[in-house]
Amino acid sequence: xxxxxxxxxxxxxxxxxxxxxxxxxxxxxxxxxxxxxxxxxxxxxxxxxxxxxxxxxxxxxxxxxxxxxxxxxxxxxxxxxxxxxxxxxxxxxxxxxxxxxxxxxxxxxxxxxxxxxxxxxxxxxxxxxxxxxxxxxxxxxxxxxxxxxxxxxxxxxxxxxxxxxxxxxxxxxxxxxxxxxxxxxxxxxxxxxxxxxxxxxxxxxxxxxxxxxxxxxxxxxxxxxxxxxxxxxxxxxxxxxxxxxxxxxxxxxxxxxxxxxxxxxxxxxxxxxxxxxxxxxxxxxxxxxxxxxxxxxxxxxxxxxxxxxxxxxxxxxxxxxxxxxxxxxxxxxxxxxxxxxxxxxxxxxxxxxxxxxxxxxxxxxxxxxxxxxxxxxxxxxxxx
Amino acid sequence: xxxxxxxxxxxxxxxxxxxxxxxxxxxxxxxxxxxxxxxxxxxxxxxxxxxxxxxxxxxxxxxxxxxxxxxxxxxxxxxxxxxxxxxxxxxxxxxxxxxxxxxxxxxxxxxxxxxxxxxxxxxxxxxxxxxxxxxxxxxxxxxxxxxxxxxxxxxxxxxxxxxxxxxxxxxxxxxxxxxxxxxxxxxxxxxxxxxxxxxxxxxxxxxxxxxxxxxxxxxxxxxxxxxxxxxxxxxxxxxxxxxxxxxxxxxxxxxxxxxxxxxxxxxxxxxxxxxxxxxxxxxxxxxxxxxxxxxxxxxxxxxxxxxxxxxxxxxxxxxxxxxxxxxxxxxxxxxxxxxxxxxxxxxxxxxxxxxxxxxxxxxxxxxxxxxxxxxxxxxxxxxxxxxxxxxxxxxxxxxxxxxxxxxxxxxxxxxxxxxxxxxxxxxxxxxxxxxxxxxxxxxxxxxxxxxxxxxxxxxxxxxxxxxxxxxxxxxxxxxxxxxxxxxxxxxx
Ligand SMILES: Cc1cc2nc3c(=O)[nH]c(=O)nc-3n(C[C@H](O)[C@H](O)[C@H](O)COP(=O)(O)OP(=O)(O)OC[C@H]3O[C@@H](n4cnc5c(N)ncnc54)[C@H](O)[C@@H]3O)c2cc1C
Numbered sequence: 078x079x080x081x082x083x084x085x086x087x088x089x090x091x092x093x094x095x096x097x098x099x100x101x102x103x104x105x106x107x108x109x110x111x112x113x114x115x116x117x118x119x120x121x122x123x124x125x126x127x128x129x130x131x132x133x134x135x136x137x138x139x140x141x142x143x144x145x146x147x148x149x150x151x152x153x154x155x156x157x158x159x160x161x162x163x164x165x166x167x168x169x170x171x172x173x174x175x176x177x178x179x180x181x182x183x184x185x186x187x188x189x190x191x192x193x194x195x196x197x198x199x200x201x202x203x204x205x206x207x208x209x210x211x212x213x214x215x216x217x218x219x220x221x222x223x224x225x226x227x228x229x230x231x232x233x234x235x236x237x238x239x240x241x242x243x244x245x246x247x248x249x250x251x252x253x254x255x256x257x258x259x260x261x262x263x264x265x266x267x268x269x270x271x272x273x274x275x276x277x278x279x280x281x282x283x284x285x286x287x288x289x290x291x292x293x294x295x296x297x298x299x300x301x302x303x304x305x306x307x308x309x310x311x312x313x314x315x316x317x318x319x320x321x322x323x324x325x326x327x328x329x330x331x332x333x334x335x336x337x338x339x340x341x342x343x344x345x346x347x348x349x350x351x352x353x354x355x356x357x358x359x360x361x362x363x364x365x366x367x368x369x370x371x372x373x374x375x376x377x378x379x380x381x382x383x384x385x386x387x388x389x390x391x392x393x394x395x396x397x398x399x400x401x402x403x404x405x406x407x408x409x410x411x412x413x414x415x416x417x418x419x420x421x422x423x424x425x426x427x428x429x430x431x432x433x434x435x436x437x438x439x440x441x442x443x444x445x446x447x448x449x450x451x452x453x454x455x456x457x458x459x460x461x
Numbered sequence: 462x463x464x465x466x467x468x469x470x471x472x473x474x475x476x477x478x479x480x481x482x483x484x485x486x487x488x489x490x491x492x493x494x495x496x497x498x499x500x501x502x503x504x505x506x507x508x509x510x511x512x513x514x515x516x517x518x519x520x521x522x523x524x525x526x527x528x529x530x531x532x533x534x535x536x537x538x539x540x541x542x543x544x545x546x547x548x549x550x551x552x553x554x555x556x557x558x559x560x561x562x563x564x565x566x567x568x569x570x571x572x573x574x575x576x577x578x579x580x581x582x583x584x585x586x587x588x589x590x591x592x593x594x595x596x597x598x599x600x601x602x603x604x605x606x607x608x609x610x611x612x613x614x615x616x617x618x619x620x621x622x623x624x625x626x627x628x629x630x631x632x633x634x635x636x637x638x639x640x641x642x643x644x645x646x647x648x649x650x651x652x653x654x655x656x657x658x659x660x661x662x663x664x665x666x667x668x669x670x671x672x673x674x675x676x677x678x679x680x681x682x683x684x685x686x687x688x689x690x691x692x693x694x695x696x697x698x699x700x701x702x703x704x705x706x707x708x709x710x711x712x713x714x715x716x717x718x719x720x721x722x723x724x725x726x727x728x729x730x731x732x733x734x735x736x737x738x739x740x741x742x743x744x745x746x747x748x749x750x751x752x753x754x755x756x757x758x759x760x761x762x763x764x765x766x767x768x769x770x771x772x773x774x775x776x777x778x779x780x781x782x783x784x785x786x787x788x789x790x791x792x793x794x795x796x797x798x799x800x801x802x803x804x805x806x807x808x809x810x811x812x813x814x815x816x817x818x819x820x821x822x823x824x825x826x827x828x829x830x831x832x833x834x835x836x837x838x839x840x841x842x843x844x845x846x847x848x849x850x851x852x853x854x855x856x857x858x859x860x861x862x863x864x865x866x867x868x869x870x871x872x873x874x875x876x877x878x879x880x881x882x883x884x885x886x887x888x889x890x891x892x893x894x895x896x897x898x899x900x901x902x903x904x905x906x907x908x909x910x911x912x913x914x915x916x917x918x919x920x921x922x923x924x925x926x927x928x929x930x931x932x933x934x935x936x937x938x939x940x941x942x943x944x945x946x947x948x949x950x951x952x953x
Pocket of ligand 1: 502503538539540541542543544545546548549550561581602603604605608609610611612613614615616617618619620621622669670671673674675676796797884885921
């Protein structure tokens with residue numbers, strides 16, 4: 078009898094499970110984004126990587142850590158904090174137990190992306206299991222490394238297609254000694270781009286800059302004296318509508334931001350979009366009136382916005398079209414169970430490469446079948 | 462004349478005819494003398510005269526040239542400025558070199574969105590020159606930045622001194638236009654911070670010209686930092702300098718740059734540009750901080766204190782822009798300057814975990830003295846990226862010993878848990894060492910990527926991956942990562 082483990086506890090078991098499970102397979106982590114991207118097609122057997130959890134090697138002096146892909150980010154941050162370090166990634170769903178592998182596969186990120194980039198920038202090595210059971214590693218344990226192709230980039234945002242991520246090596250950053258949050262009243266979304274520029278034109282260097290609940294929040298990180306000086310300079314430069322938030326208020330404001338982007342409404346779809354900062358005004362203007370958007374948050378320096386629209390194909394499609402017209406990109410995040418809304422925007426010219434590389438990695442399209450459709454189409458006759 | 466040569470030259474004349482149909486005369490080189498100037502890149506020990514060199518002027522012409530190659534199954538090699546140090550732009554025998562030197566326009570400096578749109582032949586430094594008047598700059602700063610192209614930077618994922626804080630080329634490129642090996646044109650990435658789906662842009666970056674030809678690139682620009690503080694600190698030993706770097710990291714300070722030089726490197730640099738280095742000092746660090754003024758000053762005071770604590774014998778603060786430029790000039794001139802203290806030299810590029818710097822440096826010194834060769838060190842200490850310069854004399858017959866020592870140094874880096882290359886790439890130079898760092902499966906999977914991009918294998922073949930023809934029996938066996946040996950991690 079085939080006793081396929083669906084919760085392998087080691088890389089070997091994971092390899093065997095991926096190779097030996099017949100038909101389509103879906104890798105699962107904590108399940109916090111099980112409904113992101115396009116729906117799976119066919120009866121995919123779930124294989125959990127939650128058993129590959131925990132720190133494999135942490136060398137504080139080198140500021141790197143390797144972990145099993147099933148490690149919850151929040152747990153990892155706790156371990157690292159003991160050495161005064163962190164993964165400079167603050168994706169909201171980490172608070173629901175999201176794993177490093179899951180956050181990586183879904184290209185998730187939070188406000189700190191302004192200062193530190195996303196996992197695409199922070200992952201320096203990856204071990205992956207291909208559909209045929211081949212185990213491959215790229216990158217390594219050093220931050221600077223150009224030997225060989227960077228397979229981690231292919232797996233970032235691949236939603237479990239191409240390969241099952243088993244282990245990840247991350248570069249770390251020091252925990253800031255002190256932080257301050259400066260809040261600027263910006264009631265009208267139309268004012269967000271200009272308010273954002275008012276901050277980025279100053280030399281104070283915000284690590285995060287987000288508009289939520291009618292306020293623009295600028296997070297400053299650094300030394301105690303440093304952030305104190307920078308925060309008061311920023312308030313002076315921004316004028317009477319700006320203030321430095323007390324610690325508890327700052328914590329509450331950022332928690333409210335997490336609440337806004339980490340929503341799972343019953344009847345609405347959540348979208349994350351990105352445009353050039355100067356197009357953000359065009360995007361935000363009319364988002365609510367024309368597209369029925371709600372819960373809008375936006376990062377004026379990166380041009381990223383998250384919001385919900387009715388979970389109707391027409392409404393979601395309208396977002397994709399509008400963002401594409403503005404030269405941006407859009408991805409479906411949460412959607413109500415059973416709703417059939419398009420996950421991806423217009424197919425990019427590079428989809429030919431996704432298809433040809435996928436044909437070399439997973440010719441039967443077993444891994445995450447359907448997740449990247451229609452960019453990576455489901456093979457003919459495989460839709461049952 | 463052998464039949465193969467005849468066959469090759471008839472293909473060459475067919476190719477030349479077809480190129481002439483898509484390019485003006487002055488964009489095509491077929492004469493022996495002209496071809497010779499493309500026979501190598503910065504790794505001058507590897508030479509191969511190509512059959513034809515084409516100099517297209519725009520994307521359409523690049524694509525047309527690639528289609529000619531594809532039609533005839535002829536391999537081609539993209540070339541920027543030819544400053545690469547791993548033989549990445551080394552031509553293929555009977556193949557075509559596609560030079561991007563005529564695509565050199567800065568298409569746009571978008572001040573508000575802080576990005577620049579560039580043709581691939583634009584020199585790295587010219588991006589910052591164009592952005593400078595707007596208070597912006599392009600962060601990755603290879604020492605060759607005056608003469609290397611952004612297309613070459615994209616292909617090599619080039620780094621520079623300031624990449625410690627700001628990241629490498631891959632962290633600064635948003636979007637690229639790429640001509641694939643069949644002559645089709647695709648866009649990788651998007652001109653936005655947020656990108657959807659697998660990051661093919663990131664796969665292309667650092668692929669050393671083996672996945673296609675980049676014909677346009679959109680990069681991020683950064684706001685110039687408010688304050689910059691630079692210090693040159695001498696140390697009584699390489700170990701003391703290494704420990705200082707560790708102490709700075711432990712103090713949770715992320716400097717913009719931390720560079721280390723040993724006495725040989727300083728002697729050479731001093732002779733060449735008079736940067737104000739203490740030639741007698743066994744080692745020195747250049748440490749630079751940048752950012753908001755208050756933080757910079759505070760951390761600078763702490764760094765000075767850490768240097769003193771670790772026995773620094775001289776702390777020279779470069780307190781004007783001119784003085785700072787002088788300190789950096791010595792560092793950037795160091796490679797070439799080594800020519801003043803040795804008739805010949807080989808530049809190596811390897812990475813170790815930063816905590817193993819002292820260990821690797823003393824092993825390198827030992828390996829050098831065993832074979833009677835001097836090794837100068839000037840490198841990016843903050844991220845453990847070594848550039849040992851093996852000094853030798855061709856005339857004295859030391860070439861092979863020097864090559865061998867240099868390769869063993871790169872392989873030592875891998876043994877210590879590091880990498881064969883931090884920024885110069887694998888190219889033709891280190892393809893035969895790849896098996897030290899990666900298993901056959903690792904490399905076979907990378908080859909699957911290549912198959913997806915370039916099924917016919919026409920795009921810069923013979924680079925990165927070991928081939929029996931190139932390596933013979935030489936590639937050593939894969940050795941497990943030290944953490945694997947210690948049982949801390951396991952591959953399976
Ligand atoms: C003195 C000196 C100092 C250096 N310092 C540094 C340093 O500090 N950091 C660092 O990273 N490097 C350094 N280098 C190495 C070199 O300058 C870089 O690798 C640089 O990026 C190469 O650019 P290039 O235009 O000369 O490219 P080339 O040498 O012409 O080509 C390099 C590779 O890129 C490919 N290529 C070129 N253009 C394209 C394109 N448009 N599309 C696709 N592929 C392309 C080529 O096929 C080749 O594989 C140094 C070199 C020298 C000589």
